[in-house]
Amino acid sequence: MATTLPATVTAAQTGPRSAELLGQVARLADLEDSPVEQMRAEALGATTRGVVAYGEYQSGGWWTTSLLNHSGDPHDVVIGDGRPQPTSLLEDMPATARFLDSLGLDFMYVRLARLEPHSYLWEHRDYAELRDTGRHRLHIPLVTNPSAVLVTAGARVHMAAGSLWRLTPSQAHGVCNTTGPDRIHLVADVYADDAYQLLATRPHLRDGDATDLPEMTAAERAGLLAKAGQLAELGFTGAAEQTLLRAFYTYALPEGGAYDLIAELHAGRRADADVSRWRAAKAHLLARP
Template identity: 60%
Template sequence: MDRLDASLVERLRHEALTAPAPWKAAYGDYQSGGWWTTSLMNASGDASDVQIGDCAARPTDLLAQMPATAALLSELSLSYMWVRLARLEANAFLWEHRDYDELERVERHRLHIPLHTNSSAFLVTGGAKVHMRGGHIWRLTPTFPHGVCNLLGPDRIHLIADVYADDAYQDLAERSQPQSAAAEPLPPASQAELADKLAAARRLADLGYVDAAEQLLLRLFYFVALPEGTGYDLITDLHTALGDIEAADRWRAARDKLLARTVC
């Protein structure tokens, strides 16, 4: 992570909170609800165009109203694929997933600049959670399974830049400080604990609260260290036990999509 000047971060935060952003819900399969984005740089120049893809990104109409943010992006001199503001509401989750699988096979990286956050908002990857503190540029590798949550609020707002690898990115990476110290390992989950959670989900489903049962299992990812895709596997097991083969197949397909597992 690379440190930013505190007064600059405050200007960026003010712009993110006050600019007339056309927040859009997207990637509904990846979230619980409560995750919104708006684009600052993309292919079309339209801030409401939020479905990311490979392009030579250009500023949107929204970025034109955020001079401090525009100046920072210009100063970094990176090769931008897409730049967004992302807002995660309280009690909202981005489920375990991988990114970039649908894009061209070129080297790219993701940068996060937290602008408005709280200690109950964190990313989970590799069996550990990381609260991305403000005042830094964080470098992530979203091709590894990961998920994000904001348990208590207020809203978490990050500036997210997807960039292509080039000399400017390499310079930024070389002057950044190690990020490993920010990771907090999650406790391992025993088979007995997973069986208890599956039984609790079954009780909810039997009462008719199927969505709540599924979310109970998906949220395990944020509190205990799990093998990849365990939440999706547990939901598949739940629906199999309920005799709903169609729902079991749907969640098996969701696992393959969100984690981009090759299907033979």
């Protein structure tokens, strides 16, 4: 195993909704400080912020740039199956390149993902286009803060720096960074092989990694719809929709519940085209692989 990974990882400590949650997000290993600090410095000094992609998934403020892809262009951020090559950006990030090489994994795609303050990735699933490919997603947080959280399985999870994490993106999830500074993660999609299985032998969460979200009461639901309705009546339809989308990060909603709230809002306004649009968005963003 690479020298940046310890021979053993911290003993598993399960948090709320532990069985379901551990299937979706977990620490796999602790990392040495020095490589993480070097990669952080390279990410902060990168010559490009990347590009805004997958706009239907986000509020704005989510940027990605490729380190390993199929074209070598760091601004080519379309994920696809196949063996990648270093981009021109990775060539300027030697510590990051050494770290990736040290893992001994079979990479499909590697990128830097930046989420600005006051930004959201709406509830969605990934990998629908790669349903026949055995693969896993790894996260190495380089810059983060306590308000930058992943929401999945009815819980908020802060993916702390200093560890290598696994995310199962084929399950419904969303991300927010409510106060900042920027959240920057190194994200690697890797193929399932013996090296990955060795890395992933002890998935775990520590106390404090995850917090259960409360259920939404009938009164809270009515109040939220009323607030959104007032905004829509004033002509701020986008703000009304985002008010309801952000409920996903506050309450333990059923899957697609925020999209259902928006459809209900527009049904009350008799805006049939908007109802259809958001029902279609729900089906698209939460399509199962």
